[in-house]
Amino acid sequence: GAGVSQSPSNKVTEKGKDVELRCDPISGHTALYWYRQRLGQGLEFLIYFQGNSAPDKSGLPSDRFSAERTGESVSTLTIQRTQQEDSAVYLCASSLSGGRARTDTQYFGPGTRLTVL
Amino acid sequence: GNSVTQMEGPVTLSEEAFLTINCTYTATGYPSLFWYVQYPGEGLQLLLKATKADDKGSNKGFEATYRKETTSFHLEKGSVQVSDSAVYFCASSYSGAGSYQLTFGKGTKLSVIP
Numbered sequence: 001g002a003g004v005s006q007s008p009s010n011k012v013t014e015k016g017k018d019v020e021l022r023c024d025p026i027s028g029h030t031a032l033y034w035y036r037q038r039l040g041q042g043l044e045f046l047i048y049f050q051g052n053s054a055p056d057k058s059g060l061p062s063d064r065f066s067a068e069r070t071g072e073s074v075s076t077l078t079i080q081r082t083q084q085e086d087s088a089v090y091l092c093a094s095s096l097s098g099g100r101a102r103t104d105t106q107y108f109g110p111g112t113r114l115t116v117l
Numbered sequence: 118g119n120s121v122t123q124m125e126g127p128v129t130l131s132e133e134a135f136l137t138i139n140c141t142y143t144a145t146g147y148p149s150l151f152w153y154v155q156y157p158g159e160g161l162q163l164l165l166k167a168t169k170a171d172d173k174g175s176n177k178g179f180e181a182t183y184r185k186e187t188t189s190f191h192l193e194k195g196s197v198q199v200s201d202s203a204v205y206f207c208a209s210s211y212s213g214a215g216s217y218q219l220t221f222g223k224g225t226k227l228s229v230i231p
Contacts, residue, residue: 004160031217042121042221043206056215091161101210101217102149102168108160 002026004109006092012115013082021077021112023092031098032075033106034067038088046090049075050098082116089113119144123207123222130197130229138192138225140181140207148209150174150183150190151219155204164192164205197229 005024013019025032034046045059049069060066064082069075079086093106124139142148152164152174165174170185179194190207207222 033217035219035221037221040223042223043208043219045218045220048217050217058215059218093161095217098217100149101151101219102166104217105163106219108153108162110158110160 004092004094004107006090006109006112008112009110010113010115012117014117015084016081018078018080019082019114021079021090021114023075023077023094023109025073025075025092025094026107028072029094029096029107030072031095031104032069033093033095034075034077035091035093036061036088037091037111038085043091046077048098079114082114084116087114087116119148119209119211119220121207121209121220121222123205123225125223125225126204127226127228130227132199132229132231133196134229136192136194136197136201136227138205138207138227140190140192140222141188142190142207142209143188144209144211146212148212150181151208151210152179152181152190152192153206153208153221155206155224157203161206197227199229199231202227202229 032049035043048056064080067077089111091111093108095104149168151166153161154164165176167174167183173182208219
């Protein structure tokens with residue numbers, strides 16, 4: 001079946017603009033994750049959704065970042081008033097049940113490369 | 118919190134050479150350890166994992182052993198192929214609350230030349 005898809009694959013924006021990044025998880029996966037990878041850095045956890053539970057937003061770097069998920073489907077990550085330090089690859093992943101990573105494999109999308117000029 | 122350190126790349130090897138990519142971790146408790154691989158143009162894929170000390174994860178000829186005494190999880194392959202060219206990420210997960218979170222290293226780019 002189809003894997004995790006993300007759109008757009010590339011986004012160039014001007015400082016101060018808002019951007020929306022989209023993630024379509026694997027059908028049937030209840031858990032969804034957003035990660036960020038800045039140049040030369042490892043992936044950083046941003047946010048986690050699992051079913052109808054309150055999301056774990058502990059990784060969001062500032063209140064300019066927010067994310068929503070409709071049921072167990074599409075998620076959007078919104079960055080308001082973008083700054084140059086927001087330039088990164090934003091990766092989405094989904095997993096079947098959202099349990100421990102040791103038993104519940106996360107499947108990643110190809111990412112959205114965001115460049116803030 | 119957890120952290121993962123892996124060797125800097127890029128690494129360039131000839132086909133059939135032996136590969137080692139070093140990875141060390143710091144964590145409280147007993148994390149699970151993972152290697153993910155990202156082939157050109159694709160998303161990260163789980164390559165192998167180990168969930169407790171002395172476990173060996175293996176897949177596609179790659180192996181890594183969870184060494185608690187040295188806090189390491191080095192990736193090895195005896196004979197690399199051109200198709201192994203990719204970026205490899207070492208990762209760990211918490212053992213307690215937040216155990217769904219993965220903490221990644223910076224990635225090591227491997228290029229295998231014929």
